[in-house]
Amino acid sequence: MSLALKVQQLSWLPGGHSVLADVGFELPSGKMLGLIGPNGAGKSSLLRCLYRYIRPDSGQIQLFGQDINSLSAKAFAKEVAVVLQDTPAQLALDLTQLVAMGLTPHKGLFDMPSATDKAQVQAALAQVGLQHKAAEPFAQLSGGEKQRALIARAIVQRPKLLILDEPTNHLDIRYQIQILELVRSLGVTVIASIHDLNLASALCDELLLLDNGRRIAHGSPQSVLTEDRIAGVFGVCCQVGTHPQLGRPLIHYFYGYQSPEPGHGKALSSAALASGKVHGAAIVEPMAGPASAETCVAHKETDRRPGSVGGGA
Numbered sequence: 001m002s003l004a005l006k007v008q009q010l011s012w013l014p015g016g017h018s019v020l021a022d023v024g025f026e027l028p029s030g031k032m033l034g035l036i037g038p039n040g041a042g043k044s045s046l047l048r049c050l051y052r053y054i055r056p057d058s059g060q061i062q063l064f065g066q067d068i069n070s071l072s073a074k075a076f077a078k079e080v081a082v083v084l085q086d087t088p089a090q091l092a093l094d095l096t097q098l099v100a101m102g103l104t105p106h107k108g109l110f111d112m113p114s115a116t117d118k119a120q121v122q123a124a125l126a127q128v129g130l131q132h133k134a135a136e137p138f139a140q141l142s143g144g145e146k147q148r149a150l151i152a153r154a155i156v157q158r159p160k161l162l163i164l165d166e167p168t169n170h171l172d173i174r175y176q177i178q179i180l181e182l183v184r185s186l187g188v189t190v191i192a193s194i195h196d197l198n199l200a201s202a203l204c205d206e207l208l209l210l211d212n213g214r215r216i217a218h219g220s221p222q223s224v225l226t227e228d229r230i231a232g233v234f235g236v237c238c239q240v241g242t243h244p245q246l247g248r249p250l251i252h253y254f255y256g257y258q259s260p261e262p263g264h265g266k267a268l269s270s271a272a273l274a275s276g277k278v279h280g281a282a283i284v285e286p287m288a289g290p291a292s293a294e295t296c297v298a299h300k301e302t303d304r305r306p307g308s309v310g311g312g313a
């Protein structure tokens with residue numbers, strides 16, 4: 001399978017502070033890669049390097065076998081579309097005009113939109129469920145509608161690589177699933193930063209886990225999303241099961257990082273754990289502060305009695 005992206009030894013040190021350190025990965029054409037990691041891990045910075053918003057201090061990025069710096073702005077825009085979480089400045093546009101901007105890399109300076117162009121815009125609006133708002137000002141749309149409009153614009157751009165920075169940020173759960181499934185169905189290579197690990201697990205072919213600007217793991221959701229790694233990187237305890245429909249990792253998080261509350265599980269002492277009498281889900285000890293792989297103890301049996309660890313009300 002041909003490679004869409006080949007990233008080698010990418011480092012970025014703005015003001016001498018390391019944000020990305022020696023990051024490398026390959027992404028085959030047509031695959032969807034989920035970029036995951038805690039706040040400040042470097043996800044947006046990596047994406048910005050990929051869409052040439054920032055220039056890394058060292059390293060190489062090849063896009064379909066070509067150095068990204070060798071492409072003209074127009075050639076790059078034909079290959080790569082970007083959807084960002086922040087609302088763009090085109091506030092005076094209506095929705096149709098905003099989505100039609102995606103045609104720009106494919107048109108000459110004085111070309112008028114053709115009937116095919118208009119049909120593409122309408123089809124993209126229908127794909128994201130916004131055809132009924134086609135004439136509304138972009139600025140008046142809700143956060144989630146704006147996000148879907150920007151995805152429609154990217155669809156119209158017909159890129160080979162689609163880069164999305166937290167595309168599900170403003171979306172309700174239905175649209176989170178629907179938009180990622182839509183993006184996946186476009187048949188293009190996708191790289192998207194996603195905070196929801198279960199959504200990333202369910203819908204991405206591969207995951208790239210960053211922490212402190214470094215690549216921690218890259219591979220299938222099964223290989224990346226392990227309990228120890230989630231504890232070590234995100235500082236939470238969890239149990240990784242299997243999604244009943246998809247057979248992919250499904251993460252169950254455990255609660256209680258400040259102080260134990262009735263009905264929310266109990267903080268267990270080391271002594272309780274050592275006694276072996278505890279049948280429950282997971283334990284964080286001490287309870288204050290983030291967990292680590294060492295302080296998470298995942299028990300496979302689940303005791304569902306009210307008040308027990310992992311038990312319900």
Ligand SMILES: Nc1ncnc2c1ncn2[C@@H]1O[C@H](COP(=O)(O)OP(=O)(O)OP(=O)(O)O)[C@@H](O)[C@H]1O
Pocket residue numbers: 014015017019037038039040041042043044045046
């Ligand atoms: N232009 C910059 N100059 C200096 N430091 C920066 C710059 N841009 C980002 N950083 C720092 O780089 C680190 C990573 O930021 P980045 O936005 O890439 O992380 P992220 O993983 O996308 O985070 P989040 O999940 O919170 O959006 C942060 O500590 C941030 O402050």
